[in-house]
Amino acid sequence: MNTLSIDRLSLVYPKGTRALDCISLHIENGMFGLLGPNGAGKSSLMKILATLQQPTDGRVLYNGTNIVRDSAGIKKKLGFLPQDFGVYPRVSAYNLLQHLAILKGVCDAQERKRQICGLLEKVNLTSFKNKDVYTFSGGMKQRFGVAQALLGRPEILIVDEPTAGLDPEERNRFNALLSDISEEMIVILSTHLVEDVRNLCSQVAIIDKGRLIGSGKPSEMISALKGKVWTKKIDKKLLSEYEHNYPVISCRYIERALHITTFGNRPPEGFSPVKPTLEHVYFRALKEPHTL
Template sequence: MNTLTIQNVSKTYPNGVKALDNINLTISNGMFGLLGANGAGKSSLMRTIAALQKPSSGTLEFNAIDIIETPQDVRKHLGYLPQEFGVYPKISAQKLLDHLAILKGILDKKERHEQVEALLHQTNLYQHRKKSVHTFSGGMKQRFGIAQALLANPQLIIVDEPTAGLDPEERYRFLNLLSEIGENVIVVLSTHIVEDIQELCTQMAVLADGKIISKGRPSDLVKSISGKVWSKIIPKVELDDYSDNYQIISTRLIAGETQIRVLSNSQPNPEFKAVTAGLEDYYFTQMFLNQSSKND
């Protein structure tokens, strides 16, 4: 069993921005989802776990290896797919993967060939192996990114916003691939897309303003607001009035009218209908409560 332990981690950049504020997490084998809006601090945390930057304070350990003091030891066990990654413009997928395998320390030619071939098959890229990676579609590039992250059989895999910009078919294919990978290793999935977490992760945390504001099993977190979410269709011009009188966690436009979802322990009034809460409702509830606490 692998274990990633993050204790009291904070990160303040030279420009004064505090990206991480006292983060505490313990993560073991399986898919762990880190959910938050853009700018919440997800990428800063991913880069810190991947030993690409040091925290301002706190400790990080992977299987008792100190990530801050001995980053090179952790990198031997690490696979990383950043939010954006560059590729050489005129090199085939097969040759680039072979080159990256050498950089990861797989020096035996036969072993390297077998691993590159296997990963190209696993990511459904074998038929495209002789094409230049820079000509790939967005989904193919992401699958190539996972292939390079899986070189040398890492025990800790970090993927940062992996499905942003993918069409539904590519997203589904990519999530299936991640799910297969995440059975015997730690996969930390950072995203702002709620469905990615709901479909894949057994544990999750919500990050806002550099802080963990909630963590647990997605099903348990959703259960905590069961029976407390209510819905009503209202004219858009009345939205401000409703905002003054109810705890609106989300709004959406449906056929030209505004649907509001409200957090309340009991039916706000007879015109509101009870709705089955989902992970998106839980996430919006946490964002609402976090914003409310800042305004108090």
């Protein structure tokens, strides 16, 4: 069993932004979700894990080895699909993988061919292998991104907001691919989409403003809110009054009527119970961070 252990990790950017503030996490095989709104620090954390950024404080151990001290060693074991992996040259999928495989140190030509063909098959791009990558759709580009990340047979795959901008069908197909891959290795997925975490991840960490504000198994985090989530259809003019009186964790229009959700051990006047979801867990954590 491979383990990635993040220990009191902090990152302060040169102009003083504290992007990560004393984050500790323990990650094992399977899919790990890193959930947080924009600016939470997800990409900063992933760049440190990919050894592209040095932390200000704290350390990360992979199977006991400090990844900052041995960044060359960890790079070989790691595949990374960055958030802004956008610009592709005018070159075919096969040739680009060939080029990237050489950069990754897959020196043996037979082995390189075997890996590239296997990966194109895995990400369902075999029939497009001679097409230029820049002509691919968003979903195809992201699947190509996974193929390049898996060159060199890494043990950890890090994917940063991979489904942003994909249409629902592409997103489903991409998520199925990740789910398949996570049976064999550690996959760390960052996203602001609660639904992706719910569908895919066996463990989740919720971060906001650089801090860890919740973590655990999604199903257990949801169970902990059982009998504590309440909803009511209200007149939208009264929203600020409700927000003043109750911890409102979400507001949603259903057929043009405003429904608000709150939590607490007892239902407030006129509210009815709702089955908790991971979205409730997430919005509650953002509202009342239990800094860990």
